[in-house]
Amino acid sequence: MSNTIYGIAIFPSKNIQDLANSYRMRYDPAYEKIPPHITLKERFEATEEEINLMIDEMNKIAKNMKPFKIEIKKVSSFSPVTNTVYLKVEPNESLTYLNEKLHEGVFPSNRKYSFVPHITISQDLSDDEFSDVYGSLRMLSFDLKDEIDRFQLLYQLENGSWTVYETFKFGE
């Protein structure tokens, strides 16, 4: 049996997901595969035994955390590395801490880039489309605040969509 592919993410509150989807439906081919999210750990493979060890560890990590606030003020892009456009989550110690904990010890250190917390709203566009889309979205400003009190472990199905496997609530 082949390994399952997992990812770890935070889903912001419904109003922020609805806002992100209003852009994603036009600009993000992954729109239908997963709700809007902040990736804490990119896709990784694990056996059942390995993921169970990580689940124990995620329970411990969550238990020792308290809910924290995040802010979103603007749109940014990873260009020229990729054409991804995203809602920029302002730098946040708790998110950085979580990201670090999920890449050490029993967790694979599958880090491609340094951690920039974000909610993707556009990706995989052609260069011309990207210029148009980012040119207009970068003018937007927001004053979005949210409280984060949990994160989620997901696995990927064969069609590329993601199913939530477990929720880790802070302080529990």
Next chain:
Amino acid sequence: MSNTIYGIAIFPSKNIQDLANSYRMRYDPAYEKIPPHITLKERFEATEEEINLMIDEMNKIAKNMKPFKIEIKKVSSFSPVTNTVYLKVEPNESLTYLNEKLHEGVFPSNRKYSFVPHITISQDLSDDEFSDVYGSLRMLSFDLKDEIDRFQLLYQLENGSWTVYETFKFGE
């Protein structure tokens, strides 16, 4: 602020979801809105205060349950009531118990039909399409077994897709 729409469901294991999706991608317009699932409680509205009471209750319900097995042997349909075609989950006391607990006490009794545990693989087809699809799918037989050890509370986004809000693991 308007109420949020919630639902309660079980996601079967990945191999069953992948099998269900192989049919859903062709025959179910809701394919992209939620992974394959067994609905325990249909969509209902709740305020934040109401859902928090229900979450306390769901924690208690889950704590008192043990993982249980389900079996899928064939395809069936709700025709002529609706054109829905589904993987029939064999009658199961634990599923019936969960369904009942989630419709009493603090939970709204929003029951449209009697409870028939199932995983939808086709819906909202025209009568002709339905006849074709069901005519071929009803010939299939399966020998699928799965162990269920959790259920999930979801809420619906404006685009109709569902986000998992919380996981309730049995015995915890």
